[in-house]
Amino acid sequence: xxxxxxxxxxxxxxxxxxxxxxxxxxxxxxxxxxxxxxxxxxxxxxxxxxxx
Amino acid sequence: xxxxxxxxxxxxxxxxxxxxxxxxxxxxxxxxxxxxxxxxxxxxxxxxxxxxxxxxxxxxxxxxxxxxxxxxxxxxxxxxxxxxxxxxxxxxxxxxxxxxxxxxxxxxxxxxxxxxxxxxxxxxxxxxxxxxxxxxxxxxxxxxxxxxxxxxxxxxxxxxxxxxxxxxxxxxxxxxxxxxxxxxxxxxxxxxxxxxxxxxxxxxxxxxxxxxxxxxxx
Amino acid sequence: xxxxxxxxxxxxxxxxxxxxxxxxxxxxxxxxxxxxxxxxxxxxxxxxxxxxxxxxxxxxxxxxxxxxxxxxxxxxxxxxxxxxxxxxxxxxxxxxxxxxxxxxxxxxxxxxxxxxxxxxxxxxxxxxxxxxxxxxxxxxxxxxxxxxxxxxxxxxxxxxxxxxxxxxxxxxxxxxxxxxxxxxxxxxxxxxxxxxxxxxxxxxxxxxxxxxxxxxxxxxxxxxxxxxxxxxxxxxxxxxxxxx
Numbered sequence: 001x002x003x004x005x006x007x008x009x010x011x012x013x014x015x016x017x018x019x020x021x022x023x024x025x026x027x028x029x030x031x032x033x034x035x036x037x038x039x040x041x042x043x044x045x046x047x048x049x050x051x052x
Numbered sequence: 053x054x055x056x057x058x059x060x061x062x063x064x065x066x067x068x069x070x071x072x073x074x075x076x077x078x079x080x081x082x083x084x085x086x087x088x089x090x091x092x093x094x095x096x097x098x099x100x101x102x103x104x105x106x107x108x109x110x111x112x113x114x115x116x117x118x119x120x121x122x123x124x125x126x127x128x129x130x131x132x133x134x135x136x137x138x139x140x141x142x143x144x145x146x147x148x149x150x151x152x153x154x155x156x157x158x159x160x161x162x163x164x165x166x167x168x169x170x171x172x173x174x175x176x177x178x179x180x181x182x183x184x185x186x187x188x189x190x191x192x193x194x195x196x197x198x199x200x201x202x203x204x205x206x207x208x209x210x211x212x213x214x215x216x217x218x219x220x221x222x223x224x225x226x227x228x229x230x231x232x233x234x235x236x237x238x239x240x241x242x243x244x245x246x247x248x249x250x251x252x253x254x255x256x257x258x259x260x261x262x263x264x265x266x267x268x269x270x
Numbered sequence: 271x272x273x274x275x276x277x278x279x280x281x282x283x284x285x286x287x288x289x290x291x292x293x294x295x296x297x298x299x300x301x302x303x304x305x306x307x308x309x310x311x312x313x314x315x316x317x318x319x320x321x322x323x324x325x326x327x328x329x330x331x332x333x334x335x336x337x338x339x340x341x342x343x344x345x346x347x348x349x350x351x352x353x354x355x356x357x358x359x360x361x362x363x364x365x366x367x368x369x370x371x372x373x374x375x376x377x378x379x380x381x382x383x384x385x386x387x388x389x390x391x392x393x394x395x396x397x398x399x400x401x402x403x404x405x406x407x408x409x410x411x412x413x414x415x416x417x418x419x420x421x422x423x424x425x426x427x428x429x430x431x432x433x434x435x436x437x438x439x440x441x442x443x444x445x446x447x448x449x450x451x452x453x454x455x456x457x458x459x460x461x462x463x464x465x466x467x468x469x470x471x472x473x474x475x476x477x478x479x480x481x482x483x484x485x486x487x488x489x490x491x492x493x494x495x496x497x498x499x500x501x502x503x504x505x506x507x508x509x510x511x512x513x514x
Contacts, residue, residue: 003310005320008385012320015381016309019327019374023301023485026370030493037499044506051510196433200426204416213412214430217405218437221444228448245447249440260433267425 053141056132060149063122074111074154075161081107082165093170100169101179101230107165108158108183109190109223113215115154116194117201117208119146120265124202133269139262147188147195147258155187171234178233182246186226189250192257193218199264222249277354279498286491293491297484304330304478312471324382326475330482331374335403338368338486342410343435346428356494358424359501361431362414363493367486369407375400395449402441406434420501 005012064071085103089095123129132142162183163176171179197215201207225246232239276282308326315322342361349358379397384390391397410427417423 003320005323006314008320011381011384012323015324015327015378016305018377018381019331022370022374022377026367026489030489030496034492034496037496037503041499041503041506044503048506048510200413200430201416207416210409210412210416213405214409217402217409217441218433220402221437221440224441224444224448242447245444257433260429264426264429267422267429270422 053137053145056137056142056145057149060146061152064149064153071153072157074115075157077114078107078111078158078161079165081110082168085169097170097172097234100166100171101175101234102227103169104162104165104171104179105183105186105223105227105230108155108162108187109219111158112150112154112187112190112194113212113219115150116198116215117211119150119195119198120202121198121207124269129202129265129269133266139265140258143195143199143261143265144192144254144258147191147254147261150195151188151191155183155191159183159187172236174236175230175234178239178243179230182226182229182233182239182243185243185246185250186222189222189246189253190219192253192261193222196257196261196264199261199268202265202268222246225249274352274354277352277356279356279502282356283495283498286495290488290491293484293488297481297488300477300481301485302481304474304476304481307474308471308478312474318382318385321382321385322471324378325471326478328375328378328382329475330479331371331378332400333479334482334486335368335371335375335400337483338364338371339403339407339431339435339438341490342368342431346431349424350428350432355424355501356498358428359497360490360494361428362424363497364486364490365407365411365414367489367493369404369411371482371486372400372404372407376404393449395446398445398449399442402445403438406438410434 082104085099086096089099120129123132133139135142159180162179163171166176166179194215197211197218200214201211204210225242229239229242229246232242276285305326309323312323314320342364345357345361345364348354349361376397379394379400380391383392383394383397387394410430413427413430414423417426
């Protein structure tokens with residue numbers, strides 16, 4: 001399945017590993033921040049409702 | 053306008069005004085270079101032009117945060133905003149004052165420091181010319197950075213982060229002109245590019261700096 | 271009804287909610303297909319061996335690094351001229367994505383050049399320009415974080431983006447001048463958009479580029495939504511503190 005990368009195996013694999021790690025990291029951090037923001041907004045809106 | 057210039061010059065020149073600090077920094081950095089790269093004359097001579105340009109640039113950078121911060125703190129900046137003088141003229145005057153008290157001394161000191169770094173004979177003239185042409189651009193671009201960070205506490209580091217990438221083209225052409233001069237090659241192209249950058253930034257950056265000041269002080 | 275209706279945060283959030291599911295699915299699909307095709311099913315290059323496979327990461331990332339900044343430039347102008355908060359927040363949202371794309375471009379570019387240059391880094395004009403772009407991104411993000419008032423932050427970062435764009439272009443030419451002709455033949459073999467690349471490499475590259483582009487759009491929609499919610503939450507808190 002894995003293609004024969006020859007003598008550049010380390011380079012190619014590290015390029016792919018680093019890039020995918022960065023992309024996944026970006027998406028994960030984005031989603032976490034987004035969820036926190038939604039929760040924050042709901043809390044603020046609930047406060048307003050309670051206190052008028 | 054002249055009054056503002058004289059006031060800024062006087063403030064910079066009196067005790068505690070910071071005059072001479074840029075020069076001292078330039079000297080210290082130059083002295084540190086042989087300690088970091090070794091004292092071989094040939095090596096020093098080959099890097100002298102570039103190192104001196106970098107030292108001058110960093111010395112300019114360091115004196116930028118006093119450019120506007122002091123006036124901001126004591127309320128002078130708010131007064132200047134409402135003064136009849138256009139804000140673009142005010143920031144131009146401030147940049148000029150910065151150049152007169154920081155850039156120009158560096159230009160004059162550079163040949164002396166060039167001796168310390170074994171700058172080749174042909175390099176002295178072009179080092180001075182390139183610095184004389186380039187340091188005004190550094191002052192004007194630096195004023196923009198100072199305007200961006202004027203209200204920010206301890207904004208000095210942020211100021212450096214913002215201004216240094218903006219300094220790259222000036223540094224590239226200025227140092228290249230000085231290097232070519234030192235190597236006996238023709239420095240015409242980088243000198244012309246440098247002149248272009250300086251005149252363009254002197255003409256245009258004040259508008260950006262003034263706009264940013266208005267935004268930041270609203 | 272024109273595109274400007276989406277300057278309204280509520281309408282924007284509604285559009286975002288409708289559009290995102292499709293965007294995420296399609297973008298991830300394109301990225302996976304493009305990278306897999308490129309990694310598993312393309313031949314090696316005559317000169318570069320298997321390192322040519324890095325092209326499927328490097329070119330799309332580099333393209334998006336530049337496009338992200340360009341999008342920030344446009345949205346910053348819209349903020350300065352029309353004062354639409356959604357636009358300013360979109361620029362803020364795009365910056366971290368641009369940073370990641372720039373870093374990927376730098377890392378893959380350096381790794382790709384290693385067999386050619388024998389070192390892990392070389393001051394190749396293209397790589398150097400991306401390094402400078404990285405610094406511009408950092409400054410932009412740092413300025414957003416440093417200013418308390420959101421509208422002032424939007425104003426200052428917008429002007430920085432404008433001025434930065436001019437200097438970034440100027441730097442590009444300065445860097446080419448600075449390092450001209452030294453690595454002409456052996457510079458990082460980045461094809462400009464695929465036209466000089468053979469067909470067998472071109473299609474997976476194109477799919478990967480589309481994937482990266484759509485992923486950028488999906489992330490910008492999501493992150494702008496986050497910024498809108500954060501802004502609204504702090505506005506609500508400020509109002510209730512004032513006893514309104």
